[in-house]
Amino acid sequence: MIITTGDRPLTEVAARAERLAERLGVPYAPRGNQSMSKLLSRYGDEEALVVLLQGVRLLRPDRPQLQFHPSMGFVRAKRVLKGESDPMLEAAGMVPGDSVLDCTAGLGADALLFAVHGGERSSVTALESSLPLYALLTEGMAHYASGLVEVDAALRRINVVHSNHLDYLRSLPDNSVDIVYFDPMFREPLEDSAGISPLRAYANSDSLSAESVSEAVRAARKAVVLKEKRGSGEFGRLGFAELLRPGTKTSYGVITIDQRS
Template identity: 30%
Template sequence: MNIAVTTIRNYSRSVREEAEERGRALSLPFVPREGTLEDMRARCHKEGFLIYGKKQPSFWIGGEEYRFHLGTAVLRCEQMRRGHEDRLCRLLPEGTVSVLDATFGQGGDSTVLSWFLGDRGQVTALEKSIPLYEIGRAGLASFTDKKEESLTKALRRIRLLHEDFRHFLENAEPKSFDVIYFDTMFRSPVKREVNRMEGFRKAASYDRLDEGILTLALHIAGKRIIVKERPFSPLFQNHLFSSVHSHKGQSTAYGVIDL
């Protein structure tokens, strides 16, 4: 993806310095903010921009913008606090203390898993997309839920790495995580018109899961592999899956590979 780093229109010296520093860290060029983003895109021949300001960075591409937010993770954690089960967390085997979320994305599942595990566990998350990694990194470090301290603590516990999951799994130590979780971007998005996540979708990586990836994960997971997909996904026909958990009326399902 051909992108650059810039700032908001009215920026301070410290904002520009942060943008330049993050550009160097991410190996992205810094472009001074001049005019509209549309004009800058045409002038600099860039697809999009990571934008830094007084608040958390955002990503702009093709007129769409994406910022860090927790979405339904807040509601899911609140439901568990009230004693209700979460569809994903209920699939974690007893004694789970380490989870690899191989597809961080917006960070909702990582947040919920981290909240569920609490101080007794650790979530490590991977994100290949530079914009999603950078927005996630900043969000995990600075986002604060003023109403629920446990949610803020859950965010801080997540270890986010800018990594491709295939490369990471090829180099990870055997049985180094109790559970490995995959939620790759759906080619057929759920409620696309309602969710209005085009900025996020344009920033995301669309790497596919296949038997080769799952076989790699078998060597790294100690207890279980969990895959989130559409219920009709042909991936669930693979012989490796022990079970598929879906319910009538739900647009997603969880496939489980037990070790």
């Protein structure tokens, strides 16, 4: 992956792109007047992260372009800000101030919801193992402008970490985070999930391991939550109780931590 900017970037945007490249240890490619395909072939690479004034996108000639955008996360965040409920937050039993570890950050929509509902006293850490997706997310969370102050503030509060969740979970002390959340790539994709299909090309699609769940249970104080396709065998295989919701194609499964033990 190389990191570049759009045509004729502001100095501040070029500096941001350069800093990000340095932090990630990947080449910074000044854009000049070059087309993206020329730039990629000059660097002998096939993937570019393009830093823009208020956004960021991921490009590969053979794959759909992926832009940082909280999409449904923004719609859900607005509902939560109005005091409406959200099934994920209910499944997690999250109250403002709780700490959350989102083990499968993706485009950060769920992490945004946790940060909006959790408020300023909460802490939300979002882990992403794919380097291009991590780069998209860390830059997007830091600079995306949604038009809503509360949403932008929540995006900026999320601590995005490039890590495989099993390694990260193993490093955590017992009972150190209120909620641990998993939303892995579904074993059988939902055909009409427009939000997730462009992400699939860049994502880690490994199945969730029993060891990750057991480390999550050790680290969690309140609950471990799994999102999967409704009726998925993953709930039973990994020990989650599926919460069925009428008329939905996805479900949340929960392992509630017994706080007396």
